Amino acid sequence: MSRKIGDVILDLQNISLRFGGVKALTDISFDIREHEVRAIIGPNGAGKSSMLNVINGVYHPQEGKIFYRGEERRKMEPHMAASTGIARTFQNIALFKGMSVLDNIMTGRNLKMKTNILLQALWLGPAQKEEIEHRRKVEEIIDFLEIQHIRKTPVGRLPYGLQKRVDLGRALAMEPQILLLDEPMAGMNVEEKQDMCRFILDVNDQFGTTIVLIEHDMGVVMDISDRVVVLDYGKKIGDGVPDEVRSNPEVIKAYLGAGH
Amino acid sequence: QAKEQFFPVLVYRTGAYGPNGTPWANGYVDYLKLVNAKGGINGVKVSFEECEFAYATDRGVECYERLKGKGATVFQPLSTGVTFALTEKAPVDKIPLVTAGYGRSESQNGAVFDWNFPLLGTYWVGADVAIQHLGKQYGGLDKLKGKKIALVYHDSPYGKEPIPLLQERAKMHGFTLQLLPVAHPGVEQKATWLQIRRERPDNVLLWGWGVMNSTSLKEAQATGYPREKMLGIWWAGAEPDVKDVGMGAKGYSAITLQHGAEPNSKVVKDMLAMVHAKGQGTGPKDEVGSVLYMRGLISAMVAIEGVRKAQERYGKGKVMTGEQTRWGLENLNLDDKALADLGFAGVLRPIQTSCTDHMGSPWARIHTWDGAKWNFSSDWYQADQKVLRPMVMSASTRYAEEKKITPRTPEQCKQ
Amino acid sequence: MIYRENGQFKTTYAADQQIFTIAQDKWFVLGLIAFAFIGVPMLADEYMFRAILIPFLILSLAALGVNLLVGYCGQITLGAGAFMAIGAYAAYNFMIRIDGVPLVAALLLGGATTAALGIVFGIPSLRVRGLYLAVATLAAQFFCDWAFLRLGWFTNYSPSGSVSISNLSAFGWAIDSPVEKYLFCLLFLVAFAFFAKNLTRASIGRQWMAIRDMDVAAEVIGIRPMWAKLSAFAVSSFFIGVAGALWGFVHLGSWEPAAFSVDRSFQLLFMVIIGGLGSIMGSFFGAAFIVIMPIFLNQALPAVGSLFGIAISTAGVAHAEFIIFGSLIVFFLIVEPHGLARLWAIAKEKLRLWPFPH
Amino acid sequence: MGFFFETLIGGLMAGMLYSLVALGFVLIFKASGVFNFAQGAMVLFAALAMARFSEWANIALGGDSLFLANLIAFLGAGVVMFIVAWIIERLVLRNLVNQEGATLLMATLGIAYVLEGVGQTLFGGQIYTIDVGMPKDPVIMFESLFEGGIMINKEDFIAALIAAVLVGVLTLFFQKTPTGRALRAVADDHQAAQSIGIPLNRTWVIVWCVAGIVALVAGIIWGSKLGVQFSLATVALRALPVVILGGLTSVPGAIIGGLIIGVGEKLSEVYLGPYVGGGIEIWFAYALALVFLLFRPQGLFGEKIINRV
Amino acid sequence: MNAANATFLNVNNIEVIYNHVILVLKGVSFSVPEGKIVALLGGNGAGKTTTLRAVSNLLHGERGEVTKGSVELKGEQVQAMTPGDLVRRGVVQVMEGRHCFGHLTIEENLLTGAYTRTDGKAAVQETLEKVYNFFPRLKTRRTSQAAYTSGGEQQMCAIGRALMAKPKLVLLDEPSMGLAPQIVEEVFTIVKELNEKEGTTFLLAEQNTNIALRYADFGYILENGRVVMEGAASELRDNEDVKEFYLGLSSSGRKSFREVKHYRRRKRWLS
Numbered sequence A: 001m002s003r004k005i006g007d008v009i010l011d012l013q014n015i016s017l018r019f020g021g022v023k024a025l026t027d028i029s030f031d032i033r034e035h036e037v038r039a040i041i042g043p044n045g046a047g048k049s050s051m052l053n054v055i056n057g058v059y060h061p062q063e064g065k066i067f068y069r070g071e072e073r074r075k076m077e078p079h080m081a082a083s084t085g086i087a088r089t090f091q092n093i094a095l096f097k098g099m100s101v102l103d104n105i106m107t108g109r110n111l112k113m114k115t116n117i118l119l120q121a122l123w124l125g126p127a128q129k130e131e132i133e134h135r136r137k138v139e140e141i142i143d144f145l146e147i148q149h150i151r152k153t154p155v156g157r158l159p160y161g162l163q164k165r166v167d168l169g170r171a172l173a174m175e176p177q178i179l180l181l182d183e184p185m186a187g188m189n190v191e192e193k194q195d196m197c198r199f200i201l202d203v204n205d206q207f208g209t210t211i212v213l214i215e216h217d218m219g220v221v222m223d224i225s226d227r228v229v230v231l232d233y234g235k236k237i238g239d240g241v242p243d244e245v246r247s248n249p250e251v252i253k254a255y256l257g258a259g260h
Numbered sequence B: 001q002a003k004e005q006f007f008p009v010l011v012y013r014t015g016a017y018g019p020n021g022t023p024w025a026n027g028y029v030d031y032l033k034l035v036n037a038k039g040g041i042n043g044v045k046v047s048f049e050e051c052e053f054a055y056a057t058d059r060g061v062e063c064y065e066r067l068k069g070k071g072a073t074v075f076q077p078l079s080t081g082v083t084f085a086l087t088e089k090a091p092v093d094k095i096p097l098v099t100a101g102y103g104r105s106e107s108q109n110g111a112v113f114d115w116n117f118p119l120l121g122t123y124w125v126g127a128d129v130a131i132q133h134l135g136k137q138y139g140g141l142d143k144l145k146g147k148k149i150a151l152v153y154h155d156s157p158y159g160k161e162p163i164p165l166l167q168e169r170a171k172m173h174g175f176t177l178q179l180l181p182v183a184h185p186g187v188e189q190k191a192t193w194l195q196i197r198r199e200r201p202d203n204v205l206l207w208g209w210g211v212m213n214s215t216s217l218k219e220a221q222a223t224g225y226p227r228e229k230m231l232g233i234w235w236a237g238a239e240p241d242v243k244d245v246g247m248g249a250k251g252y253s254a255i256t257l258q259h260g261a262e263p264n265s266k267v268v269k270d271m272l273a274m275v276h277a278k279g280q281g282t283g284p285k286d287e288v289g290s291v292l293y294m295r296g297l298i299s300a301m302v303a304i305e306g307v308r309k310a311q312e313r314y315g316k317g318k319v320m321t322g323e324q325t326r327w328g329l330e331n332l333n334l335d336d337k338a339l340a341d342l343g344f345a346g347v348l349r350p351i352q353t354s355c356t357d358h359m360g361s362p363w364a365r366i367h368t369w370d371g372a373k374w375n376f377s378s379d380w381y382q383a384d385q386k387v388l389r390p391m392v393m394s395a396s397t398r399y400a401e402e403k404k405i406t407p408r409t410p411e412q413c414k415q
Numbered sequence C: 001m002i003y004r005e006n007g008q009f010k011t012t013y014a015a016d017q018q019i020f021t022i023a024q025d026k027w028f029v030l031g032l033i034a035f036a037f038i039g040v041p042m043l044a045d046e047y048m049f050r051a052i053l054i055p056f057l058i059l060s061l062a063a064l065g066v067n068l069l070v071g072y073c074g075q076i077t078l079g080a081g082a083f084m085a086i087g088a089y090a091a092y093n094f095m096i097r098i099d100g101v102p103l104v105a106a107l108l109l110g111g112a113t114t115a116a117l118g119i120v121f122g123i124p125s126l127r128v129r130g131l132y133l134a135v136a137t138l139a140a141q142f143f144c145d146w147a148f149l150r151l152g153w154f155t156n157y158s159p160s161g162s163v164s165i166s167n168l169s170a171f172g173w174a175i176d177s178p179v180e181k182y183l184f185c186l187l188f189l190v191a192f193a194f195f196a197k198n199l200t201r202a203s204i205g206r207q208w209m210a211i212r213d214m215d216v217a218a219e220v221i222g223i224r225p226m227w228a229k230l231s232a233f234a235v236s237s238f239f240i241g242v243a244g245a246l247w248g249f250v251h252l253g254s255w256e257p258a259a260f261s262v263d264r265s266f267q268l269l270f271m272v273i274i275g276g277l278g279s280i281m282g283s284f285f286g287a288a289f290i291v292i293m294p295i296f297l298n299q300a301l302p303a304v305g306s307l308f309g310i311a312i313s314t315a316g317v318a319h320a321e322f323i324i325f326g327s328l329i330v331f332f333l334i335v336e337p338h339g340l341a342r343l344w345a346i347a348k349e350k351l352r353l354w355p356f357p358h
Numbered sequence D: 001m002g003f004f005f006e007t008l009i010g011g012l013m014a015g016m017l018y019s020l021v022a023l024g025f026v027l028i029f030k031a032s033g034v035f036n037f038a039q040g041a042m043v044l045f046a047a048l049a050m051a052r053f054s055e056w057a058n059i060a061l062g063g064d065s066l067f068l069a070n071l072i073a074f075l076g077a078g079v080v081m082f083i084v085a086w087i088i089e090r091l092v093l094r095n096l097v098n099q100e101g102a103t104l105l106m107a108t109l110g111i112a113y114v115l116e117g118v119g120q121t122l123f124g125g126q127i128y129t130i131d132v133g134m135p136k137d138p139v140i141m142f143e144s145l146f147e148g149g150i151m152i153n154k155e156d157f158i159a160a161l162i163a164a165v166l167v168g169v170l171t172l173f174f175q176k177t178p179t180g181r182a183l184r185a186v187a188d189d190h191q192a193a194q195s196i197g198i199p200l201n202r203t204w205v206i207v208w209c210v211a212g213i214v215a216l217v218a219g220i221i222w223g224s225k226l227g228v229q230f231s232l233a234t235v236a237l238r239a240l241p242v243v244i245l246g247g248l249t250s251v252p253g254a255i256i257g258g259l260i261i262g263v264g265e266k267l268s269e270v271y272l273g274p275y276v277g278g279g280i281e282i283w284f285a286y287a288l289a290l291v292f293l294l295f296r297p298q299g300l301f302g303e304k305i306i307n308r309v
Numbered sequence E: 001m002n003a004a005n006a007t008f009l010n011v012n013n014i015e016v017i018y019n020h021v022i023l024v025l026k027g028v029s030f031s032v033p034e035g036k037i038v039a040l041l042g043g044n045g046a047g048k049t050t051t052l053r054a055v056s057n058l059l060h061g062e063r064g065e066v067t068k069g070s071v072e073l074k075g076e077q078v079q080a081m082t083p084g085d086l087v088r089r090g091v092v093q094v095m096e097g098r099h100c101f102g103h104l105t106i107e108e109n110l111l112t113g114a115y116t117r118t119d120g121k122a123a124v125q126e127t128l129e130k131v132y133n134f135f136p137r138l139k140t141r142r143t144s145q146a147a148y149t150s151g152g153e154q155q156m157c158a159i160g161r162a163l164m165a166k167p168k169l170v171l172l173d174e175p176s177m178g179l180a181p182q183i184v185e186e187v188f189t190i191v192k193e194l195n196e197k198e199g200t201t202f203l204l205a206e207q208n209t210n211i212a213l214r215y216a217d218f219g220y221i222l223e224n225g226r227v228v229m230e231g232a233a234s235e236l237r238d239n240e241d242v243k244e245f246y247l248g249l250s251s252s253g254r255k256s257f258r259e260v261k262h263y264r265r266r267k268r269w270l271s
């Protein structure tokens, strides 16, 4: 299957976000195209995670406009963002600790489940059928991420790396149009990162999902992203294809260091 | 087992009301021991078992279920809440319920409440006597007109029981009744007493139990309300209620359930000689004869006398069933002589029960705390049957309708 | 039969979504239910029914409700006693004000009323959380205590404030004897436990747990916190309300607000914590522990005392009961902080591996 | 008008008395993240110890000096509270490091049962008196300004002063000393605190001991007001709205919360109560706290509840 | 191993069980010589964190237990010690997943790190300055509550907090996680600097094998709760398997992440 990068799906214009005196984001504009892998990089505390939080409605920027599929998006709560097809993973793993891997991923199907509470209480036909139908989808994701063996394990007991994978699985279960990944490969070794890259690229390929990726491993970023935004101290200092960014002197100074 | 008459003893020696429940329980148990020391009820020895329920209704019910299986004669829970719950169960199990000085006032009507025996006095008696006493102090009931009387009460069915009667009396005599509820257990009454300070009622009726009583007295002292103007019900007129306040409670009066502290009565002397001297006393010696101790003791006495009466009909020297005891309780006739024989001369007035009157004696008097002990300070009062009776009848009729009970007719009563 | 899941392959997702995925579990629980319906009525005496089994069943039902809210949705509540009271008084009023309303309908309507009020009292949870919420729910508790005591309408203007219900019957079945009362409660409990289990393994249950474990993340994947929290309040209140109505109607017969005091709220919360938060089974364990243990100690201690020739006074027994009960709570928590249900699960896990240690 | 002030002052002083109990909750929560359900039981236990010790000391001294007897009793009760703290740490807390709030709450419930049982077994379950010479009669002030003057309860006034001093000292301790900082760290994350060498065992003994002393002071004041008996443990319920209104983690919050609750509930009972049948103060206090929480979910002075991804 | 260096830490065949039933470490042994940097490598769930917890005695709070084997610190058994005792002996752990005190400010976090020190305020202040020098970013955020700082800032804070104790042995659990490449490099430079100048010993669990092996002296590779390979860092770096699985290198240089195959050959040590 071949990817075709399409039109702009999400357009951020002049976004500014402050917390009291802290300016997390200052006047940032960039866009995200359909089907592309868009990376956001920058030093610690640059505002990358905050940017994702703005995109899916956890933070509300004081200034700026967001256009989603050409329409301006007004005040947006996270669950509304979710229902418009934006999913994400978290930098500090935010899995549901008390639930099994399977249940965690099943929560991702929540938006797609329709039966009412009464049917669920009685476990009547439609509820059961729906449950099985979604279970099938989730099993596909589990197979895809190669985590069959831990299906029933409570996520709290899993090692860090696998938790990250489950986190990804939960986001995938939403069948999102845009998938926001916040350092999905932190705490993994090369082998595992390779696996993770493969998953991300496959998702991007097979379902055409647009991906926004924050990552500190430059190898990964340069290899798999189509375009890269660079933030520093809440300001945008670079934007372009990987090679362009890599040679941008400002980026080198602020982030990459001489080694790269 | 067949040779012994079993008395279950529901007690609360712990928990919020433990300090008040303990002397009552000691008196109750001591009297049972005394009966045995005197040779039992016509030779039938008495056995008993305590069950602690900490004044919690559901634990009280558990105790009831547990002890009833052991062949209970009568139950006396010393808790209005448990009484309400058992009122539903007793008819099924056929065990009489003696509630001396508490419980539902309308259960005086034995034609409806077959199994309830509020012997010696109900709250309506207490409330009625209180008003009579206040009237007398002002020089006649008509002088109550325009007076303001505050009722500081435990916010529970117990505390609410007197309200209908007081309202009735207020209508009759034209005084205003101010209601001031205090939440369980009653340790916070500042707002209540601020209101009293503002409204300056002419008298305060105290309808508390346990720590609420001493707290009220302390707050009265702290707000400068004269204790002489306060009158308590018999559950607010014992040593634990005032001891801790000491001189601060001087002048405070309470209605008695006929008896007060009776250290000089014959029964107390017997008790000391026949039970405590042998080292079989339940509680400390200096408690014997105190108000709540006497209350427990008398409660036990009426139950024993019920059994004795029953034996007259169903066979002396036999163990009575609950049903037989019920008959005994319903036909009690303790005149002055009988009481004197039992050692209660000067402590109680005669008690005579019947099918329509399960209370047996509507008398009470007042005693006053002098800083160290309780002293009687009034003559006997008799609750006014003209006021009481209609209320008892209408309330019990209403209950009968609700529960679809047909009251017993006088003929049925005879059986 | 050895407790093993080997050889039990599931070929469909439906099979894997059964309540009990291991056959032995299923047979065990079915056997237990059968025993409860058939064996217990033959074995137990009246005291067992009235003083232990019926309270146990009803409080288990209430604990189940509390567990849905606290254990599954993570909203700590100390208002459970109030909800029981609402259920009881609402059912009472349906019973006496509507002529000929059937008992079961009155009970369920009591539950429904509680559910509606549960939503109202649940609204603060949208803003306030954790222990703050727990303490704030006491407002509901004390308000209800007060309202049922003070507002005569609820008690049909009974002068003492105490109400009573008798002559229960459902579908022409007069529920008089302790056995019948027991079976009646048992039917309710089994049905409701089944509902609870279904809810917790369905999408709504997952929403509750998600909110409990990490509410921001839950919102990000599209769960509406308001819906999840308030539905949990409603369902849980429904359970608790029905339990309250049963408590009043079947167990006590006559009650006053003190029967549903703040102590009851605490008691219910403790049941679910000691039994195991987020576990249906745990609600039963917790209720059993908290209902039966004190009674057991109360009866066993004098016996043990007399064994050594010591006569313990009633007060002494009560105090010793406190000490032992408290120590047992601490002991079990140290052995397994997640409650008795988890202890049970670990035991099963060990059994599965047996005779190997790991 | 005079009456209004009287109610106001009465409320303020009642509030201070609640603060004293609330303080115990705050201390332990702040230093270990445990919501100490046993605080009421600790108050009862300490008061029982105090009452009985002073009774015994008084007998031993031949009833000569009440002051000396009380002093001995106070020290004795202090030692007892230290031992209690030590045992609790040894047998309970140590084994529950890093567990969730609900588990710890439950454990403190177990502690409460044990304390109530042991306390009454050791010291008895009847009513005892603590007489530290608190004046019991009221004083009337400002008689020239208001009709009837304003009545002030001397006992409450002294108690309020003591509470204020205690809170002041503890506030300084928490905000300004390294130990205070360490305690706050423990409350945030037991494990991380351990990892940097904060000895959980010792800090817990210290905190529970301080809370025990606070309970002792509360016990003395409440006990001399109410008499020492079982119901003393229930004053904890009155202190809870104070704790959440002020914020679970704020020592000064306990005072401010106490004042607001005290004034709120007394004014409501006196001015609103009569219209609805009275007895509203307890739920009103909780409702009042709840209203404040809707605006500040962490209480007036509590640390902001951190909620981010 | 270099005989000139005394063994600082010796871990002897330990077995760890969580929750009474989950066996995680199945006999792990290794030793850390004084003044060296030792790296524990291994994939997710290999047991690195568990090993570090076993050393610092933090297992207890996770309901884990060392059921066999022993941990010795300079010949002294540590099983019976509290984590506090260990810190006083100079062993400090930087926990995986940061674990900053969320309600405390960055500066307060750092200061609590010096809790066990007794050498006076001035000395603590000096170390504080040093830490701020290492991580200037922390200085700018010193008054923010830790919970509101970014992931990387928290990581710096956690490392800085451990350094505040002036430790002799630092157990670093994934120090590079979530840090920008530049900072990662800096962290390791700091490690090296402390190691060389102050003789601090380091035991680090790290996924970033590349950089870990560059700075470490020795390495152990854990897999599935067992040590599967050990040796000097330089040796490990040259091992074929390590190259392929841990460094992402193949004979033709670094592989692109875009072109990884779905199936790879099995690791040799597994067979």
Ligand SMILES: Nc1ncnc2c1ncn2[C@@H]1O[C@H](COP(=O)(O)OP(=O)(O)OP(=O)(O)O)[C@@H](O)[C@H]1O
Pocket: A156, A157, A158, A159, A160, A161, A162, A187, E018, E019, E022, E024, E042, E043, E044, E045, E046, E047, E048, E049, E050, E051, E062, E063, E096, E207
């Ligand atoms: N608290 C716990 N309870 C139960 N099992 C646990 C617990 N902590 C870890 N485990 C299990 O122990 C194994 C080893 O985990 P550990 O965290 O030590 O791995 P790791 O090497 O640090 O992995 P990562 O690189 O992902 O951090 C894992 O399989 C994990 O499931």
Ligand SMILES: Nc1ncnc2c1ncn2[C@@H]1O[C@H](COP(=O)(O)OP(=O)(O)OP(=O)(O)O)[C@@H](O)[C@H]1O
Pocket: A019, A022, A023, A024, A042, A043, A044, A045, A046, A047, A048, A049, A050, A051, A091, D308, E141, E144, E148, E149, E150, E151, E152, E153, E178, E180
């Ligand atoms: N809720 C908040 N309140 C206050 N400050 C915040 C909040 N969220 C983020 N910040 C601040 O905004 C800045 C940007 O944070 P952000 O988490 O977006 O950084 P980042 O680029 O993701 O860094 P890292 O790579 O370390 O994760 C940081 O300095 C952080 O302290």
Ligand SMILES: [Mg+2]
Pocket: A048, A049, A050, A091, A182, E150, E151, E152
């Ligand atoms: Mg980030």
Ligand SMILES: [Mg+2]
Pocket: A160, E048, E049, E050, E096, E173
């Ligand atoms: Mg790890």
